[in-house]
Amino acid sequence: MAAQSFEKTNFFWELQQQVQRFNEWLESVTARNQNQVPELSLEPWFLDLLWLVVRGIFWLILGLILIWLGRQIWQNWQKYYDSVPSLSNAGLTKAGANKLKVSVWIERSRKFYLEGNYQEAVRCLYMATIQRLNDRGIILDETSRTDGEYRQLIQNLPNREAYQILLNTHEQLCFANRVISLEIFERCQQAYQEIEKQ
Structure with a gap:
């Protein structure tokens, strides 16, 4: 029987091996650092306060945008109104x-x-x-x-x-x-x- 030739390596197989090695390395790094990070426990009142601040900032920004937009419309309307002499x-x-x-x-x-x-x-x-x-x-x-x-x-x-x-x-x-x-x-x-x- 003739000896058959087999592939010793393949590009896709090599790529799969590299991805697997990267995933294993990433898992080992995150497992090591997970023990060093202190667990953050937030009190319910703090979460409520934080949510209130975030909502307040959102409404403030939205209000400022609306005021700016209203002012732009008003100024453009005034320019038009003033430009028509009659x-x-x-x-x-x-x-x-x-x-x-x-x-x-x-x-x-x-x-x-x-x-x-x-x-x-x-x-x-x-x-x-x-x-x-x-x-x-x-x-x-x-x-x-x-x-x-x-x-x-x-x-x-x-x-x-x-x-x-x-x-x-x-x-x-x-x-x-x-x-x-x-x-x-x-x-x-x-x-x-x-x-x-x-």
Whole structure:
């Protein structure tokens, strides 16, 4: 009979042997150290106190996160609110504001003028002008229309300069944060009176 060849070693068998040796070594180390570690016995009141502290820390962290999140939301909302001039100054959006009659806008302008709030007085004159154009069917008011678009649409109207004074002042008021003086208000009021005479 021919002599058969046998494997003397195998990679997987060697790996299994190494893993077994490591496990035996780890078991001997932990058994030795287990006798040296004192047994920890905690009283029930201590466990209750520890659990109370852990819960308190959890709720404190959660509360701080919620406060921080609320503050971030509030600050972003404030930035938005402050960036919309008609909301922050007049308390109205342009869409809701245009539903008012011209006479109401003029009355508001007078009220703001008497209070010394020339910016809002000019804004009301501007809104009265836009509403007057809408009421007469000359230029229908659309909330998406800009001052530049109104400027293009008034090119063929009589008293174009009076309209431009109000449009330019409103544009500077909203986008350049221009401070409106009594002089500027009076010029805008005179321009509106010229428009009203048509």
